[in-house]
Amino acid sequence: MxxxxxxxxxxxxxxxxxxxxxxxxxxxxxxxxxxxxxxxxxxxxxxxxxxxxxxxxxxxxxxxxxxxxxxxxxxxxxxxxxxxxxxxxxxxxxxxxxxxxxxxxxxxxxxxxxxxxxxxxxxxxxxxxxxxxRLITSEVQIDFEYAQMSQVMRFIDANNYTIKQQELTHTCRMIIAVPQSQQEEVVEEVNKMYPITGVAVD
Structure with missing residues (x-):
């Protein structure tokens, strides 16, 4: 496996x-x-x-x-x-x-x-x-502003990640499912996209 x-x-x-x-x-x-x-x-x-x-x-x-x-x-x-x-x-x-x-x-x-x-x-x-x-996944939370929506969606689509949950209020929050072994790597990549923030979800 x-x-x-x-x-x-x-x-x-x-x-x-x-x-x-x-x-x-x-x-x-x-x-x-x-x-x-x-x-x-x-x-x-x-x-x-x-x-x-x-x-x-x-x-x-x-x-x-x-x-x-x-x-x-x-x-x-x-x-x-x-x-x-x-x-x-x-x-x-x-x-x-x-x-x-x-x-x-x-x-x-x-x-x-x-x-x-x-x-x-x-x-x-x-x-x-x-x-x-069956893929084993972990979750990553992404917080960003509306102005970064297209950037975030391009990132998600390019990597075939799945959106598990989203909240669109005065700011935006999405929780995505990523391959388990890539969770930390994805968080680091998201955090490089200033002012977008990513955190691992247990």
Whole structure:
């Protein structure tokens, strides 16, 4: 991953089916913005696959490596959630929820078989996903007079920055989103455009 972006998915995937010795593993990948949304995304799968005894999953949020969870949903410990999470990490994606719903086929797979099957269902699901790169941004506040409006807008347009907020009263204030690694550099550049002032926003 670059310092200013990470991979995620553009939309939820269609159902992917992996079969192993009679058991069926249905995989789905969903965009995820908040871990509180996980139960609501899994609930429809419980209705879609009423014979499924397990809906195992893993999710990851943000650009860091420390905001994730996995869940075995009744399968032996570490036989389902962790293999799913391993594929999330292998594809280097985030802001995603991967769910694999299992319908038992009559033959026990053992822990090793479960690990392999859940990993494969997750891999097939992620393989079918459309990926996009999400920019990590920080904010810079720019204060200026009306007379500098055209100068500020040229600066913003030339660098493809996004205006997040603006206040136009007797003076002007804009908050723009810039690549995270460039925040200090942008502040310095803005402050060279006298009498325009730029400050980093936490």
């Amino acid at each position: 670059s310092a200013d972006s990470y991979l995620t998915i553009t939309e939820a995937t269609q159902e992917v089916l992996h079969k192993d010795r009679g058991s069926k593993f249905y995989g789905h990948v969903f965009p995820l913005n908040d871990e509180q949304d996980v139960p609501g995304l899994i609930a429809p799968l419980r209705n879609k696959y009423p014979k499924a005894g397990h809906h195992c999953y893993a999710w990851k949020l943000g650009a860091g490596e420390d905001h994730y969870r996995s869940n075995d949903d009744g399968e032996p410990n570490h036989s389902a959630g962790d293999p799913i999470l391993s594929q999330v990490n292998a594809y280097e994606v985030s802001d995603v929820l991967v769910v694999v719903s299992r319908i038992f086929g009559g033959t026990k797979l053992g822990v090793g078989g479960l690990i392999q099957a859940y990993r494969e269902a997750a891999r097939l699901s992620l393989e079918s996903a459309r990926l996009m790169r």
